[in-house]
Amino acid sequence: MRRAVSIFGATGSIGQNTVDLLRRQGGAGAYDVKVLSGARNVALLAEQARELQADLVVTADETRLADLRAALQGSGIAAAAGAQALREAAEIPVDWAMSAIVGAAGLAPTLAMARAAKTLALANKESLVCAGELLQATCAENGCRLLPVDSEHSAIFQALQGGDGAISRILLTASGGPFRDWTREQMQGATLAQAVAHPNWDMGQRISIDSATMFNKALEVIEARQLFGDTRIEVIVHPQSIIHSMVEFADGAILAQLGAPDMRGAIGFALNWPERQDLPVERLDFAALSRLDFHAPDEGRFPALRLAKQVLAAGGLSGAVFNGAKEAALDRFIAGDIGFLDMAALVEKTLESLHVEASSASSLDGLAAVLDMDARAREIGMAWSA
Amino acid sequence: MRRAVSIFGATGSIGQNTVDLLRRQGGAGAYDVKVLSGARNVALLAEQARELQADLVVTADETRLADLRAALQGSGIAAAAGAQALREAAEIPVDWAMSAIVGAAGLAPTLAMARAAKTLALANKESLVCAGELLQATCAENGCRLLPVDSEHSAIFQALQGGDGAISRILLTASGGPFRDWTREQMQGATLAQAVAHPNWDMGQRISIDSATMFNKALEVIEARQLFGDTRIEVIVHPQSIIHSMVEFADGAILAQLGAPDMRGAIGFALNWPERQDLPVERLDFAALSRLDFHAPDEGRFPALRLAKQVLAAGGLSGAVFNGAKEAALDRFIAGDIGFLDMAALVEKTLESLHVEASSASSLDGLAAVLDMDARAREIGMAWSA
Numbered sequence: 001m002r003r004a005v006s007i008f009g010a011t012g013s014i015g016q017n018t019v020d021l022l023r024r025q026g027g028a029g030a031y032d033v034k035v036l037s038g039a040r041n042v043a044l045l046a047e048q049a050r051e052l053q054a055d056l057v058v059t060a061d062e063t064r065l066a067d068l069r070a071a072l073q074g075s076g077i078a079a080a081a082g083a084q085a086l087r088e089a090a091e092i093p094v095d096w097a098m099s100a101i102v103g104a105a106g107l108a109p110t111l112a113m114a115r116a117a118k119t120l121a122l123a124n125k126e127s128l129v130c131a132g133e134l135l136q137a138t139c140a141e142n143g144c145r146l147l148p149v150d151s152e153h154s155a156i157f158q159a160l161q162g163g164d165g166a167i168s169r170i171l172l173t174a175s176g177g178p179f180r181d182w183t184r185e186q187m188q189g190a191t192l193a194q195a196v197a198h199p200n201w202d203m204g205q206r207i208s209i210d211s212a213t214m215f216n217k218a219l220e221v222i223e224a225r226q227l228f229g230d231t232r233i234e235v236i237v238h239p240q241s242i243i244h245s246m247v248e249f250a251d252g253a254i255l256a257q258l259g260a261p262d263m264r265g266a267i268g269f270a271l272n273w274p275e276r277q278d279l280p281v282e283r284l285d286f287a288a289l290s291r292l293d294f295h296a297p298d299e300g301r302f303p304a305l306r307l308a309k310q311v312l313a314a315g316g317l318s319g320a321v322f323n324g325a326k327e328a329a330l331d332r333f334i335a336g337d338i339g340f341l342d343m344a345a346l347v348e349k350t351l352e353s354l355h356v357e358a359s360s361a362s363s364l365d366g367l368a369a370v371l372d373m374d375a376r377a378r379e380i381g382m383a384w385s386a
Numbered sequence: 387m388r389r390a391v392s393i394f395g396a397t398g399s400i401g402q403n404t405v406d407l408l409r410r411q412g413g414a415g416a417y418d419v420k421v422l423s424g425a426r427n428v429a430l431l432a433e434q435a436r437e438l439q440a441d442l443v444v445t446a447d448e449t450r451l452a453d454l455r456a457a458l459q460g461s462g463i464a465a466a467a468g469a470q471a472l473r474e475a476a477e478i479p480v481d482w483a484m485s486a487i488v489g490a491a492g493l494a495p496t497l498a499m500a501r502a503a504k505t506l507a508l509a510n511k512e513s514l515v516c517a518g519e520l521l522q523a524t525c526a527e528n529g530c531r532l533l534p535v536d537s538e539h540s541a542i543f544q545a546l547q548g549g550d551g552a553i554s555r556i557l558l559t560a561s562g563g564p565f566r567d568w569t570r571e572q573m574q575g576a577t578l579a580q581a582v583a584h585p586n587w588d589m590g591q592r593i594s595i596d597s598a599t600m601f602n603k604a605l606e607v608i609e610a611r612q613l614f615g616d617t618r619i620e621v622i623v624h625p626q627s628i629i630h631s632m633v634e635f636a637d638g639a640i641l642a643q644l645g646a647p648d649m650r651g652a653i654g655f656a657l658n659w660p661e662r663q664d665l666p667v668e669r670l671d672f673a674a675l676s677r678l679d680f681h682a683p684d685e686g687r688f689p690a691l692r693l694a695k696q697v698l699a700a701g702g703l704s705g706a707v708f709n710g711a712k713e714a715a716l717d718r719f720i721a722g723d724i725g726f727l728d729m730a731a732l733v734e735k736t737l738e739s740l741h742v743e744a745s746s747a748s749s750l751d752g753l754a755a756v757l758d759m760d761a762r763a764r765e766i767g768m769a770w771s772a
Binding site for chain 2: 158159163169236248249253257281287293294
């Protein structure tokens with residue numbers, strides 16, 4: 001019997017790689033594709049849907065529905081658009097769902113997937129950062145297995161597969177991004193093009209900039225806390241991105257997961273778990289690699305890491321504030337409105353402004369409370385001035 | 387209830403570390419120590435026995451029995467000596483037995499432990515190299531769980547704990563020993579003192595020399611085949627000995643076990659398995675480590691690695707020939723009778739001499755056949771001249 005699957009965020013970097021793996025593992029012959037969702041790139045979305053013989057295609061952008069319908073002409077594939085349609089599509093029961101929508105926009109569909117999917121492959125880290133308790137509770141109530149797709153969290157999950165839970169420390173590796181060795185002065189003048197040029201990973205624009213600020217790593221620290229509990233989490237800069245993360249156990253032994261920097265590793269692991277299948281990922285050649293480097297992260301140049309610790313300490317909805325402010329900062333940097341280092345200053349100020357309310361709230365109050373906190377953080381972030 | 391344990395080879399490097407861990411984990415209050423065995427160092431053996439309140443102490447060296455008895459005076463601890471006493475002591479049922487006798491002398495007691503212990507912690511790699519099939523069959527027949535204590539094989543075992551068995555490759559790390567960067571000409575003139583000075587691990591004399599020739603790694607390649615089946619095994623030189631070994635799975639993902647180069651890591655893992663307990667082992671600091679290096683091994687300067695492949699290809703009792711010849715070579719190098727590089731030449735010649743008989747035999751023919759092949763290899767090795 002074909003496995004029922006859906007991909008939300010199918011046209012992004014994670015989504016395209018997921019489609020690639022489905023194709024290589026038998027495509028429509030092996031998978032009963034229920035839903036593919038995307039945003040503005042409806043041409044690609046329609047092409048994916050035709051190839052995988054999807055039942056339903058949803059674009060988040062209502063202005064693109066007519067073009068999507070036109071692109072699907074004659075295929076018999078249903079099309080829909082908008083946030084409400086997206087949530088409803090995410091409620092369709094499947095064996096496996098990929099949540100790869102970027103940003104807090106993925107929150108509502110991801111919670112819907114947690115109710116409707118047997119296994120939820122989670123690339124949308126914002127769901128855990130903004131509403132970790134709510135998402136975990138929703139998964140638990142509905143018997144949904146949550147599998148992380150971030151390469152770091154997939155690495156930790158893999159290292160813990162045979163473990164007894166006696167973790168003493170999580171070591172989250174970070175490439176350090178394109179500005180790893182830049183001075184603070186150089187970083188202040190960093191352009192959008194420079195921030196987008198990630199040395200190791202081929203990713204979308206927003207996550208690439210988040211790598212340059214290390215906001216991405218900061219989100220991952222919060223994500224790791226939500227996934228793996230109240231354990232010590234350390235960030236270590238490892239420029240080559242070969243060790244994807246590590247777990248230290250009570251006896252001092254460390255298990256690390258390594259691989260080529262290729263998202264298909266983590267996606268394929270989540271797709272095939274608990275089995276492992278051959279993946280189109282380069283095999284490591286240690287003699288050719290020659291060396292792996294490590295150094296401590298510099299919280300002076302990368303304040304996002306320091307802010308992540310504040311968020312963990314504050315708890316409650318601080319993650320939603322952190323992420324909302326970060327998205328506002330990102331929008332403003334991309335728009336050319338603020339400088340590179342201003343992004344962290346904006347987020348820090350927003351966290352201060354909402355500290356009392358955020359730390360006393362909880363995502364278990366419901367999605368509306370989370371989205372409200374997110375909106376307030378964005379508003380403060382958009383109004384911030386240096 | 388106290389756990390019944392025995393340690394064979396208690397006064398060697400592995401044995402002393404095992405005693406140290408028993409002491410730290412409650413000593414005689416937590417463990418019902420049945421047997422401690424050693425060889426010439428009966429003073430230490432008696433001291434260990436008194437502290438751990440052992441029932442029986444055995445020295446392999448019959449000439450030391452009187453001294454052992456004297457050292458145990460008034461303790462009420464029984465003493466015995468010789469190979470026969472050692473085998474009988476190894477037949478005493480225990481929950482956990484450590485086999486840490488060095489060399490092929492450990493073969494008979496290890497097989498006895500496999501019949502009498504619920505868990506066999508195996509540091510005596512020669513048992514697997516010379517008689518892997520026989521040892522595995524004996525364990526299987528008697529419901530004995532075999533846990534490797536070599537840091538490399540412990541690492542692989544740990545990496546496989548959560549696995550589904552779809553291994554594509556084992557990457558056995560090697561420090562490269564003290565002569566890692568020496569030329570062949572320098573190695574030809576290497577002295578005993580130089581060969582014993584291992585850069586990372588604090589080990590006994592014989593295994594330190596085996597590290598310098600990489601015969602130790604060659605034995606480990608054969609050991610890995612016996613423990614983990616017919617998988618591709620590659621040796622990669624990693625001077626810092628932080629990554630203790632790695633496993634690559636079908637999907638290209640690699641799980642590695644890392645830790646400080648301290649044998650108590652692997653011993654403690656085997657002692658506490660399937661749980662993990664705090665161990666007196668240094669925790670890794672990656673920023674301080676700064677880098678991990680790798681390069682391909684040079685089979686020209688380290689022919690032992692090439693010979694290991696021949697042994698795997700030939701099968702049968704080739705491992706026994708390999709080990710017996712290696713022990714003869716080691717004896718002769720320690721005695722100042724042959725040069726450093728002569729050791730590999732001697733082993734290669736011996737493997738050639740016994741190739742036909744060894745490859746058509748099997749350790750399942752019984753211990754006598756193994757010991758006979760071992761003796762013949764030693765004889766040829768002792769008679770070899772350059």
